[in-house]
Amino acid sequence: MGRFILRRLFFLVPVLIGISVLVFALVHLAPGDPVVAMLGIHPTAQEATRLRHELGLDKPLPEQYFVWLWRMLHGRLGTSVYAHQPVSTLILQRLPTTAELAGASIAIAVLAGIPLGVLSATKRGGVLDHAARLVSVLGISMPVFWLGILLIIAFSLEVHWFPPGGSVAEQGAIALVLPSLTLGLSFVGVVMRMTRASMLESLSGDYVKTARAKGLLEWEVHYKHALPNALLPVTTVIGLQVGTLLSGAVLTEAVFSLPGLGSLMADAVGARDYPLIMGSVLVVAALFVLVNLVVDVLYALIDPRVRLR
Amino acid sequence: MSSVAPGIELSPLRAVSPAGRARRILHSLARDPTSLAGAVGVLIFTIVAIFAPWLTPHGPYTTDVLHLTQGPSWAHPFGTDELGRDVFSRVIIGTRASMLAGFLSTAIGAAIGTAIGIVSGYAGGWLDEGIMRILDIILAFPQVVLAIALAATLGPSLTNVIGIIAFLFIPQFARVARGSVLVIKEMDYITASRIVGVSRTRILLDHVLPNAFGPILVLISLSIPSAILTEAALSFLGVGIQPPAPSWGNLIADGSNNLLINPWIAVFPGLTITVAVLAFNCLGDGLRDIFDPHGVRK
Numbered sequence: 001m002g003r004f005i006l007r008r009l010f011f012l013v014p015v016l017i018g019i020s021v022l023v024f025a026l027v028h029l030a031p032g033d034p035v036v037a038m039l040g041i042h043p044t045a046q047e048a049t050r051l052r053h054e055l056g057l058d059k060p061l062p063e064q065y066f067v068w069l070w071r072m073l074h075g076r077l078g079t080s081v082y083a084h085q086p087v088s089t090l091i092l093q094r095l096p097t098t099a100e101l102a103g104a105s106i107a108i109a110v111l112a113g114i115p116l117g118v119l120s121a122t123k124r125g126g127v128l129d130h131a132a133r134l135v136s137v138l139g140i141s142m143p144v145f146w147l148g149i150l151l152i153i154a155f156s157l158e159v160h161w162f163p164p165g166g167s168v169a170e171q172g173a174i175a176l177v178l179p180s181l182t183l184g185l186s187f188v189g190v191v192m193r194m195t196r197a198s199m200l201e202s203l204s205g206d207y208v209k210t211a212r213a214k215g216l217l218e219w220e221v222h223y224k225h226a227l228p229n230a231l232l233p234v235t236t237v238i239g240l241q242v243g244t245l246l247s248g249a250v251l252t253e254a255v256f257s258l259p260g261l262g263s264l265m266a267d268a269v270g271a272r273d274y275p276l277i278m279g280s281v282l283v284v285a286a287l288f289v290l291v292n293l294v295v296d297v298l299y300a301l302i303d304p305r306v307r308l309r
Numbered sequence: 310m311s312s313v314a315p316g317i318e319l320s321p322l323r324a325v326s327p328a329g330r331a332r333r334i335l336h337s338l339a340r341d342p343t344s345l346a347g348a349v350g351v352l353i354f355t356i357v358a359i360f361a362p363w364l365t366p367h368g369p370y371t372t373d374v375l376h377l378t379q380g381p382s383w384a385h386p387f388g389t390d391e392l393g394r395d396v397f398s399r400v401i402i403g404t405r406a407s408m409l410a411g412f413l414s415t416a417i418g419a420a421i422g423t424a425i426g427i428v429s430g431y432a433g434g435w436l437d438e439g440i441m442r443i444l445d446i447i448l449a450f451p452q453v454v455l456a457i458a459l460a461a462t463l464g465p466s467l468t469n470v471i472g473i474i475a476f477l478f479i480p481q482f483a484r485v486a487r488g489s490v491l492v493i494k495e496m497d498y499i500t501a502s503r504i505v506g507v508s509r510t511r512i513l514l515d516h517v518l519p520n521a522f523g524p525i526l527v528l529i530s531l532s533i534p535s536a537i538l539t540e541a542a543l544s545f546l547g548v549g550i551q552p553p554a555p556s557w558g559n560l561i562a563d564g565s566n567n568l569l570i571n572p573w574i575a576v577f578p579g580l581t582i583t584v585a586v587l588a589f590n591c592l593g594d595g596l597r598d599i600f601d602p603h604g605v606r607k
Contacts, residue, residue: 014442015442015445015446015449018442018443018445018446018449019446019449019450021446022446022447022450023458026458026459026462029462029463137587137590137591137594138583138587140586140590141534141583141586141587141590142579142582142583142586143538143541143542143545143558143561143579143582143583145542145545145561146561146575146578146579146582146583149561149564149565149568149572149575149576149579150576150579152568153568153572153575153576157568157569157572164568242451243450243451243452244451244452246451246454247451247452247453247454247542248453250453250454250457250546251453251542251545251546254545254546255565265454265457266457266546268461269457269458269460269461269546269547269548270546270547272461274461274462277457277458277461278458281450281454281455281457281458284450284451284454285449285450285451285454285455288449288450288451289449
């Protein structure tokens, strides 16, 4: 188990380096000259040269990259042009909200998706199966930001059950209800489909025939034998969906004005605040890679066969 | 040569010709009502996209100050926006941008990705490892997050959106193509071809590429709806197609600014996206059933 984790950590390093190179390249491709931004449209040649030297912009690109990387690794992600605050401060302020949103959404997707998937598989071909599959395919077809808007119209504007936006600090936990429902519902289809497919495969196994032959009740066959085996691929799928979830969080937070990392990125993009854009992209990508690693390790813990690969 | 009816001839090799294969695919699709509905939906949206300017009842840029932010009516089935423009006409014109983004980005991504995957898989060794690690870096980013960063950097336009989405698709197509190649590479008839002296290019084009066709086609059918959703998301956030040019995404953004006055402006473009993506997903599911090696039908 230890060797498996070490191997995965070893391959993590080049990926993280690669991410940093890509973000650095994007920083340099971004339009606008920082010297012009600081000194005005027509700086004198001397002022421009002096500032470029101070900022290290006259050094060769590889050297600039290492200086930048060194700063990143020490948490110095730059300063937001519009908020005039360190990027790292802004990100740390917003991270808890996004974590809460992601956690609540996954909980909704799993709590709704797994039972629906099991029912869909055990009552295959029935009305419930068709209805569940329709809900699932609608979930992956609807733009997540549009679903959010629909929920605002229905539950905020028509009946004033939930606020249309705002932070948990101002409104309490109720501010998370519609956003997590939005993100969770867009994700429930995937969980349901995977559970259904996995459960069907599980139920066709020989051990299920044996269980039935032994005289076990149908619910025992489904829930004590078939389901635990069916859950393994579902766990992988949930892990694979983390990227989609993060992408969905950006859009959901933008719709509900939830002050999370996603809306920070959306606002930064709208304001073309490049230090903030690149800092938050780097952090999100690094988090994503780490979360995938954790999911892989958890999966290896659950299914020992994975460790042998 | 034998005949089953006057004018129809049956040749034993007929089933392996591209036309024969296409016919078999269409026949299988027609048997499943969901796939058929999906195929019809895709066809309708494609036709609307091609003939969009001729299908709009009002000009998509024509303002009407007497009818601002109105709900649905006979004159304006989807209502009007805050400048009095007909939302239905704007949705129809937006179909062109969204479908173009969907098809073109997928085509470019599929072409480049498949080529990279086939070369990488066939070459093997360090080249294969190196290419796959570079592609892993692109896959290491959540898709929309990377798309946003690229769009903010390169500037908002339809061309950039198509390029960005194509770029995001390259690793997925490369992986699928490479997977097919790795399977076929070890087969006896490939080894035999190599021994006999058939050139690598010939082997790749005549044997490897046709066998990778199935999984690639399935991925294409799943990528087009993903591209449409990504373009809509980018336009919604303001880094995709810029107003006044209509796109389904920026129409929803317009609508979200007017929810209290007239929520319909946001509802209809989103409904259109959902129906379009649903059609592609149903068609994609049908194609997956055909090309699924286990032949499992839902």
